[in-house]
Amino acid sequence: PVPPIVQSTPPVSTTTATAPVTQSQPSSFEVDLSAPTTSIQIRLADGTRLVSRMNLTHTVGDIRGFINASRPGTSSRPYTIQTPLPVKVLNDDSQTIEAAGLKNSVVVQRWL
Numbered sequence: 354p355v356p357p358i359v360q361s362t363p364p365v366s367t368t369t370a371t372a373p374v375t376q377s378q379p380s381s382f383e384v385d386l387s388a389p390t391t392s393i394q395i396r397l398a399d400g401t402r403l404v405s406r407m408n409l410t411h412t413v414g415d416i417r418g419f420i421n422a423s424r425p426g427t428s429s430r431p432y433t434i435q436t437p438l439p440v441k442v443l444n445d446d447s448q449t450i451e452a453a454g455l456k457n458s459v460v461v462q463r464w465l
Contacts, residue, residue: 382407382411384408389408390407390409391409391455391458392457393455393460395461396437397424403423408450409451409456410450411449411450412447412448413434413443413448413450414446415450416460420434431464432462432464434461435461437459437461443460
């Protein structure tokens, strides 16, 4: 079975909304569309896949924050995030997506 894919961006609508539009996934950061962006696929330990659009200046900590906001129970259990192959554990939450080499990449959540 294929796990569900969850997008971090809301679907585009051609109708005019009078009420505020809420995203299906919470996010604790803002994406600056005038700056370079990338998509990051996040494979969670439970098998769910999330896709998030981020600026290259966002950090590994922002990815962790996105995971925690998307799955509230996640932050109570220790985990790492890492690249799939070659395996590289992403321990430095201050490292930018660009510096970590995560542009258009996949990261994997692993329970400790």
